[in-house]
Amino acid sequence: MIAREERVPRSLRRFAVPIGIALLAYVILVPLTSTDTAQQAGLPLLADKLWFRIATTVAMFVVMASAWNIIGGLTGYASFGNVAFFGLGAYTVGVLVSSRGWPFPLALILAPVTASLFALIVGIPLLRLRGHYFAVATLGIGVAVGELVNNLGPLGASTGLFLPIVRSDLLFFYLMLVAAAVAVLSTWLILRTRFGYGLLAIRENEEAAKIIGVNTNLYKVAAFCIAAALTGLAGGIFAQWNSFINQENVFAISDNVQMILMAVVGGAGTVLGPVAGAISLELIIQTLAGGGSKAVYSQIGLGVLLAVCVIFIPRGVIDFFGGQSRLSLQYLRQTLRETSA
């Protein structure tokens, strides 16, 4: 799967690098031209508020899709509960800033710590499960943690938490961009280490990986914690950026499905796949949402998009999951046997 990048024709690659650099330069520099100071200096305005919001959201989903990719794509454990880490990161920042009066940067450092601690606690029992069982158990985490937060008074219960508003689109855009860079870089680094090879081995055949000496439990939990830390970081930034968090906006299961879809459509198990998936899908979703006024239609759009992607382009993404596609009682038996191990 990593080898796929090398299959791109040389001529295309020659164009890809400068285009990529140009895009990156645009993304990093254009925001600078839209601030008030730039306006006063008479520089042309190249982007507006909405652009910031969308770009920041895209960067946020790049973080989440890349983080999901580490546990779902590289390790082969399809987690449907990563959104719990996002929510925990957001609530860490939310509680520390709004109730304890901590400065935002200090609180932000703790967001990934809380998320990965939680991943450590739930990961040890849950990563023994596989297939449907792991998927739904993690789905349960997302729902249950959200519900817990919704019921706890100190966490604002169902009212949610309000943070002091920080008016700086630039700051949050760059923060998310840095988080996205960290996420992509982490994936790239992991794939070049012994740890990364261990994760790929677990994905391909966990028993065989164990036999050749991979400490599978440690590796899986570590991958889960790294994914959680990155997702928690994004959540922490989101909390201050949005300045209001509640169960609905930080524990949304549909966010979790979106990050999976982005990683899968872009190419799970690759470094840049989740990035491509996040950018293209988020832009489509934003377009469907029409600026966020018609939430229902964007939900229908997402549903149709899911169906279309799954039905019509599974060949492009299916091969990584490989030979597990024969669904029979035999397979069920095997899954059950594996989960009881």
Add this chain to the structure above:
Amino acid sequence: MSQFTQQVILGLLLGGVYVAVALGFSLVWGILNIVNLAHGALVIVGSYITWDLFTRWHIDPFLSLPIDALVLFVIGYALQRGVINRVIRAPLLFTFLLTFGINLIIVSLLLLIFTADFRSVTPSYSGNGLHLGSVTIPYIRFGGLVVAFLLAGALWAILNRTRIGAAILAVGADRDAAQLVGIDLRHMYALTFGIGAAFAGVAGGIISTFQSITPTAGDPYTLQAFAVVILGGLGRVSATVLGGLTFGLIEILGQSAPGLGSGYANAIAFVVLVIVLVVRPRGLLGRLA
């Protein structure tokens, strides 16, 4: 003490609802190996049909259950035949994502048609109940429990006493062998999913009699159906019945524990789920080793 008896009775009654919800889910999972994330949405479609018939033509909710079943059977058959069949051999992540997508679409359509207002079905006898000393059994909930047992019996009879049931079980056991002996797989898949959806519809009809419904009210039921199937074990009607009743008891008794409340239904479900998965992955009665 009577407080406790009342709780146990309420737990069993709630368990009956979970049995009804989980039967179809369990069938689809066991035979098609699809964890149907749209199951809760199908349940709520049933609720809305019952509500619509009740408010429009004053049809008693229990009388509209066969209509729920029929409509949902058609929807389920079409969904499987037209959409889900296309990924039936794909890895689980794909059926997962697909059924989630279907769930989103159904919920959004319900939102467009019926809006997000709370809807409830209130027949004349909805407040009445049987009083046995200090213990009360609401008629409606009791009716739900009876229907749940009828459903379980019907599913058992379909699977074990009819040719179609034999064919469904054959598909579940080995689809290639089933095809070799002349079973039309596409039709059988669709039929299985249709039956699962029909059961979901009836469960939805029952639910509408005691709970206000909204388009998103079905989502918790998907997770709870999963928990019930895990708890009981996959592959047997009796396991689903036992799992459902146990789960209802756990939820009611759990909610009455100090410090907890009805807001924790999903959290309790999840904790039970994880404990069972880790301690006894085959469920209480699971026969698949």
